Amino acid sequence: MTENPFTSLFRYGVDAPGFVASTSALGAACALTAAARPFRGRAAVAALGAGLLAQAGIHLHTTLRGKLRVWERELDALELRGDERLLDVGCGRGAVLIGAARRLPRGRAVGVDLWATKDQSGNTPAATLANATAAGVRDRIEVHTADVTELPFPEADFDLVTSALVIHNIPTAAARLRAVDEALRVLRPGGRLLLADISPMVRRYAAHLGAGTVRPLGPAYWYGGPWLSVSMLELRKPEGLRG
Ligand SMILES: C[S@@+](CC[C@H](N)C(=O)[O-])C[C@H]1O[C@@H](n2cnc3c(N)ncnc32)[C@H](O)[C@@H]1O
Numbered sequence: 001m002t003e004n005p006f007t008s009l010f011r012y013g014v015d016a017p018g019f020v021a022s023t024s025a026l027g028a029a030c031a032l033t034a035a036a037r038p039f040r041g042r043a044a045v046a047a048l049g050a051g052l053l054a055q056a057g058i059h060l061h062t063t064l065r066g067k068l069r070v071w072e073r074e075l076d077a078l079e080l081r082g083d084e085r086l087l088d089v090g091c092g093r094g095a096v097l098i099g100a101a102r103r104l105p106r107g108r109a110v111g112v113d114l115w116a117t118k119d120q121s122g123n124t125p126a127a128t129l130a131n132a133t134a135a136g137v138r139d140r141i142e143v144h145t146a147d148v149t150e151l152p153f154p155e156a157d158f159d160l161v162t163s164a165l166v167i168h169n170i171p172t173a174a175a176r177l178r179a180v181d182e183a184l185r186v187l188r189p190g191g192r193l194l195l196a197d198i199s200p201m202v203r204r205y206a207a208h209l210g211a212g213t214v215r216p217l218g219p220a221y222w223y224g225g226p227w228l229s230v231s232m233l234e235l236r237k238p239e240g241l242r243g
Pocket of ligand 1 (some may be wrong): 012015016089091092093094095096112113114115116117119120123146147148149151163164165166169170
């Protein structure tokens with residue numbers, strides 16, 4: 001059966017749905033007010049409305065299309081053997097987890113999340129597993145309910161750890177750094193970490209670890225504009241380093 005294109009567009013949900021809704025509503029209110037009648041400052045209100053609507057449109061493009069394309073490129077660049085064990089920290093509805101599982105025909109893709117619907121619309125383990133089934137990778141995927149600051153896995157359990165737009169959601173700086181340490185703890189020596197997040201945050205994670213490279217992921221991963229851009233921290237865990 002052919003899937004409804006609308007369903008497939010929204011398969012992985014909308015990131016920060018409340019932010020998109022409020023930006024769109026405010027933008028539309030400004031545009032309608034400016035269109036209704038002449039008044040002093042009308043041009044400024046119209047420009048504000050157009051700016052807010054454009055910001056909401058860019059955000060939607062990133063969450064529905066842009067980030068998926070960026071992660072396709074990033075996962076391809078890893079040149080996986082296909083038998084690796086990967087952990088996606090804060091997997092949500094599986095945009096990265098399922099992309100990774102497609103490249104792991106003999107491996108395992110494990111996701112953990114707390115399923116916050118303020119961070120991603122329709123966020124549930126059932127939605128992630130349904131997406132995995134639709135992508136034909138259900139048998140390679142498992143999901144767990146867990147906090148990324150306290151991962152329920154032993155040290156050095158994974159060949160790769162990925163994370164996309166998760167850690168900035170953690171309320172305190174100390175807990176965010178704990179999540180970064182946890183991601184590194186469960187990675188085996190020689191394994192690779194790919195951590196995408198809001199750019200200034202990523203620079204702080206890299207400074208905390210004292211390792212890795214940080215690079216911007218470009219306009220396809222802007223949440224509304226360059227003021228909310230995303231960067232990638234990439235590192236290979238040094239051999240012999242524990243925890
Ligand atoms: C913007 S969504 C991104 C989801 C997915 N990585 C993606 O790129 O589509 C952020 C995710 O982080 C999860 N999250 C936030 N804080 C978390 C925490 N402390 N532990 C586990 N997951 C968390 C949310 O539930 C949500 O699924």
